[in-house]
Amino acid sequence: MTRESQSYNRLWSIVMTIISVLYMYPIFMVLINSLKQESAISTGTAFELPTEETFAGLANYENAISTQGFLSSLFFTTFITVTSVIAILLFCSMFAWYITRVNTKVTRALYLLCAFSMVVPFQMVMFTLSSMADSLNLNTPWVLWIIYLGFGAGLAVFMFCGFMRSVPIDIEEASMIDGCNPLQTYFHIVVPLLRPTMVSVAILEAMWIWNDYLLPTLILDINKYRTISMLIQFFRGSYGRVEMGPMMACIMLAILPIIIIYLIGQKYIIKGVVAGAVKG
Amino acid sequence: MAFVSLKHVEKVYPSTDGKHRHGEKKSNLKVTKEGVLAVEDFNLEIKDREFIVLVGPSGCGKSTTLRMVAGLEEITRGEIYIDDRLVNDVPPKDRDIAMVFQSYALYPHMTVRGNMEFPLKLHKVPKDEIKKRVEQAASILGITEYLDRKPKALSGGQRQRVAIGRAIVREPKVLLMDEPLSNLDAKLRNQMRAEIIKLRQRIDTTFIYVTHDQTEAMTLGDRIVIMKDGVIQQIGTPQEVFDHPKNQFVAGFIGVPQMNFYDARLLRAADGSYKVELQGTYIVPSEEKQEALRKNDAEAQDIVLGVRPEHIALLGDGKDMLHGTVEVAEMMGSAVHLHVNACGRESIIIAQTMSFEGKLPGSFAIGSPISFTFGGNVIHMFSKDGNNLEA
Ligand SMILES: Nc1ncnc2c1ncn2[C@@H]1O[C@H](COP(=O)(O)OP(=O)(O)OP(=O)(O)O)[C@@H](O)[C@H]1O
Ligand SMILES: [Mg+2]
Numbered sequence: 001m002t003r004e005s006q007s008y009n010r011l012w013s014i015v016m017t018i019i020s021v022l023y024m025y026p027i028f029m030v031l032i033n034s035l036k037q038e039s040a041i042s043t044g045t046a047f048e049l050p051t052e053e054t055f056a057g058l059a060n061y062e063n064a065i066s067t068q069g070f071l072s073s074l075f076f077t078t079f080i081t082v083t084s085v086i087a088i089l090l091f092c093s094m095f096a097w098y099i100t101r102v103n104t105k106v107t108r109a110l111y112l113l114c115a116f117s118m119v120v121p122f123q124m125v126m127f128t129l130s131s132m133a134d135s136l137n138l139n140t141p142w143v144l145w146i147i148y149l150g151f152g153a154g155l156a157v158f159m160f161c162g163f164m165r166s167v168p169i170d171i172e173e174a175s176m177i178d179g180c181n182p183l184q185t186y187f188h189i190v191v192p193l194l195r196p197t198m199v200s201v202a203i204l205e206a207m208w209i210w211n212d213y214l215l216p217t218l219i220l221d222i223n224k225y226r227t228i229s230m231l232i233q234f235f236r237g238s239y240g241r242v243e244m245g246p247m248m249a250c251i252m253l254a255i256l257p258i259i260i261i262y263l264i265g266q267k268y269i270i271k272g273v274v275a276g277a278v279k280g
Numbered sequence: 281m282a283f284v285s286l287k288h289v290e291k292v293y294p295s296t297d298g299k300h301r302h303g304e305k306k307s308n309l310k311v312t313k314e315g316v317l318a319v320e321d322f323n324l325e326i327k328d329r330e331f332i333v334l335v336g337p338s339g340c341g342k343s344t345t346l347r348m349v350a351g352l353e354e355i356t357r358g359e360i361y362i363d364d365r366l367v368n369d370v371p372p373k374d375r376d377i378a379m380v381f382q383s384y385a386l387y388p389h390m391t392v393r394g395n396m397e398f399p400l401k402l403h404k405v406p407k408d409e410i411k412k413r414v415e416q417a418a419s420i421l422g423i424t425e426y427l428d429r430k431p432k433a434l435s436g437g438q439r440q441r442v443a444i445g446r447a448i449v450r451e452p453k454v455l456l457m458d459e460p461l462s463n464l465d466a467k468l469r470n471q472m473r474a475e476i477i478k479l480r481q482r483i484d485t486t487f488i489y490v491t492h493d494q495t496e497a498m499t500l501g502d503r504i505v506i507m508k509d510g511v512i513q514q515i516g517t518p519q520e521v522f523d524h525p526k527n528q529f530v531a532g533f534i535g536v537p538q539m540n541f542y543d544a545r546l547l548r549a550a551d552g553s554y555k556v557e558l559q560g561t562y563i564v565p566s567e568e569k570q571e572a573l574r575k576n577d578a579e580a581q582d583i584v585l586g587v588r589p590e591h592i593a594l595l596g597d598g599k600d601m602l603h604g605t606v607e608v609a610e611m612m613g614s615a616v617h618l619h620v621n622a623c624g625r626e627s628i629i630i631a632q633t634m635s636f637e638g639k640l641p642g643s644f645a646i647g648s649p650i651s652f653t654f655g656g657n658v659i660h661m662f663s664k665d666g667n668n669l670e671a
Contacts, residue, residue, distance in 0.1 A: 016359070170385035171350050179402035188398075192389040273481040 009133035027255070034060050041244040048248060060249035067246060073231040075255075076141045080216070080227065081209045084148035085202050088156050093198065096160030097190050101169065111161060118154035122214065130218040141225050147215070152205045163197040164190075199268035207258050228254045282363045282376075282453035282486050284326040284349065285631070289358035291319040291344050291510075293520070309339075314356075319345045320510045322358070331480055331487040335494060336533075340508040342490040346456050349488060350379050356373040357567040362453060373402075378447035379456040382463065384439045386431040386446070392418075393427040396446050403450070407631035417445045420482060421475075438469045444476075448483055457489045461496065473499060494534050498522070506530050519632035528584055528666040537589050537617060539660070540627040544585040546578065546661060554578070556585060556659065559623050561600045566657035573661075583669065586660035589628040592652050601651040620650055 032049055033041050035041075040054035040249060050056070064070060089230045099107040129147070133139045138146055213229035232254065235247045290379045294315040311318040319341040326332050347353040349360060351372035360367050364666040367375050375664055380398070386395050393414060400410045420422045421441040423594045431439055440460060447455055460476075461469045473496060480487060497504045504512045506521060506529075514526040525531035531539045542559040554573050556563045563585075565573065604622025609631075619636040629652055631644070644650075 056465070059567070169381055170381045170383050171370075171387060173350075174379065174385040174446075175387070175398075176352070176380060177350060177372045177377060177379045178399035181373065183369075189387060191386075195389075200609075 025166050030248050031250050034245065034252050036060075036245065038243070038245045041248070056245065059247040061253070064246040064249040064253065067231075067235075067250075069226055069231060069234075070250070073226045073228045074253075076225055077210060077227040077229075078257075080141050080144050080148070081206055083145040084152065084209050087145045087149045088152040088205050089198050089202060092153050092156035093160050093191070093194050094203070095153075095185060096164055097186065097194075099157075100161050100164040101172070102163045112159070114154050114157040116154075117151075118158065122151070126214065126218055129215075133219045139219050139221065141216075141220065141227075144216070144219065147219065148205075148209055151215070152209070156201045156205065159196060159197055159201050163194060167193055196268050199265045203262055203268075206261060207259045210258055211254075283328055283361070284324075284454055284486060284488070285324050285348070285361045286324045286326075286345075287361070289319060289345070289348060289360060290297070290317065290356050291341070291348060291353065292316065292356040293318055310510070318510050319348070322512060323455050324505060324512075324515065326486060326488065329484055330484055331489065331500060331502045332505060332531045333489045333491060334505045334507060335422075335491055335497040335501075336507035336513075338492060340507040342492070342507055344460055344510075345507075346379075346458055346488060346490050349454070350377060350608070351375050351457050362570045376453045377456060378450045378452035378454075379458070380447050380460045381461055382459040383464075384431075384437060384443040385661045386442055388431055391430055391444075392423060392426050392434070392442050393430070396449050399446065399450050413449045413451075414445075417449045420447050420448075420479065424429050437472065438465055440464060440472060447484075450528055451483070452485060455483075455487050457487070460489075462491070465516045468610055476500060493606055495536065497512055498534065502532075506533060508533075521633075524634070524668070524671065525586075525660065526668055526671050528586065528662045528668075531586050531662070531668075535588055537628045537630070539586045539588050540577040540592075540625075541662075542587075542623050542625060542627070546573075546581055546583045548578070548580040549556070556583070556661065558585060559602060561652070563604060563659060564656045565659060565661070566655075569656070569661075571661070576669060576671075578661075578669045582664055584662040584664065584666075586662060587654050587658060588626075589630045591658035592627075594629070594631055594650070594652050595623040601653050603649060605652050606644050606646055606648050606650055609646065616644060618644060618650070622650075622652070 028128075035056060035058075036054045037056045037059075040050065095110075099111050132140075133147060138144065167214055171193070172189055173186055175185045179187060191202045211229060212227075213233065216227045217233070220227070220230070222234070226234060228250070232247055232250050235243055235250065292312065292314045295311065295456065297608065316553070322345060324332070330394065334345060334471060336342055344353060347363075348355050351367065351370060355368050362375060362454055388399065396414045396417060397410050400413065405413070414427075415424070418427055420442060423441050423445060426434060426438060426442075431442065434442065440463075444460070447457075461472050464472060477500065489496075489500060491500075497506075501518060503515060503517055504521055505515050508529055514521055514530045516524075521530055521534050525534065527543065532541070542558055544556050547555045547557055550553065551576055554565055602622055604620040604627070606618055607621050607626065608619040610617040610619070615634060615635060616631045618631055620627050620629055629650075663669055
């Protein structure tokens, strides 16, 4: 390595470190405050590390978990996320496979439509959506995945198509000659090939659905069903004052699963993105 | 083990559908209202256990024909039978065929064993039978030690063997191969070619093999189908197409180095005997050729005269010799390939390095003059539009 590229690398690391500190800082703030007593948060000491007097241990966490409804919120959020992600992976990968392999005017139009749906801001459709969800009885957590499928399809189809185009069709043709019907080709050949892309899509969609606040608030009845993001908001509204400690703890608990999923899946994300980019 | 017959098979690609292929030259293909005619009136009866080779230049419709037999491409017109069963509307999986792709098309997520077991599992072959067949095929192809590797950990030649293995474990009625050797380097290609010849003696299957390489076609095929622009030019054994090419295209395509062509004139004497005039010298076709010309009632006309490089002799009696100058001399070991400028064209002559006297016949320095001749029994006479006048 030459000296120039070495100092270049060093400069680069410094810049990246600063950026990552900036990104980590809010999360770090939430973390330290979730470990403090209530009084220490609301005053000007919010930016300080907990001292001996203000350290609350896991009291806030206990408080949050024992708050009425936390466990049910956790369940709803998990259920909605898992069902939506499974639906998105299954339907979008099948759909993307079909429209990349069958090249007609209709499939090209469908692809454009999907790509276009990514451009439409959610805010534009949210009120019509909520009244439509009411009239179609989609306003329960059990079927919310249908709505998420619609909103997640754009990105998922886009990513699956991008990867599918880079896969030579010979492999699928070979499987057809070897004795597969289309469904067998899909499950035995296409799904394994798409696995890295599926992991990337799953992580991206899971992060979004898990953290989503606006859509469930608009569609679900907050008195019956609360997702975690709704619950966090609920902490603020239900009492006269905001209970910061349990709220911070709740936020930490809410982002934990996503961080774990991301850490497990990140090597696939990189693989998936590169596989699509280099060959496509 | 099967007969395959193709009757008036045609393939039309709708022109709208092929936008992404605009870069390719397809000007020589017939274009109709429906689209591009990629295969035109293809008729072929393939016998049981025959090894048929489809050969032709790029874009002549070889792969398309093969893929129609495989069921991967719809048949626009005509009929394909496998063992008297009309398969036009039979999906690939029910045709009892196997195919080896140019790209090998191995399943990347399965081990070599998994790849070879896959078709058998789909056909619900019993477990111990699967094991037996996979191991047998692996040992025939010498890939036993790689059975537990993934395809990406194999070299091109090994992948090729796996692809062939996956095709033969099925014991299919017809084994289709689309340029299976074209991704290998020259040495490996020769080796695999020999192995395919060996393989074919071990398994009872009808082969249809696609290649653009005439050497592969000549060495492998029981019969060769030579195609150009979607049309069959000639079907015959390697010897037949080499000795009696139906037209100038076949004559030029089969045989390396290429046949030499000269503009000449066919003369017909009053007694019905023929002579060919080339650059003031006269060549008298052999009796057999005279007979064929008479039978076809060939008239006196301008013709294209074809002579294979290996049939040209440098030693003549001095009279009626053709003259030229050496432009390039390629030393091949046992022979020298001379590129000679003669009769206004470049011709290639193969000169054996050992003459009867045990020394080089003359000097082949660049620019040196050279005289050559050929006998009346080795010439091929084509009309100006390319048809063999003897055929
Ligand atoms: N899907 C398609 N749509 C439109 N035209 C096609 C399509 N596939 C092939 N063709 C055209 O049909 C003709 C024959 O193609 P084919 O693939 O059979 O050629 P080939 O003889 O196998 O050539 P090569 O040696 O290059 O593989 C070509 O001119 C090609 O451009
Ligand atoms: Mg081809």
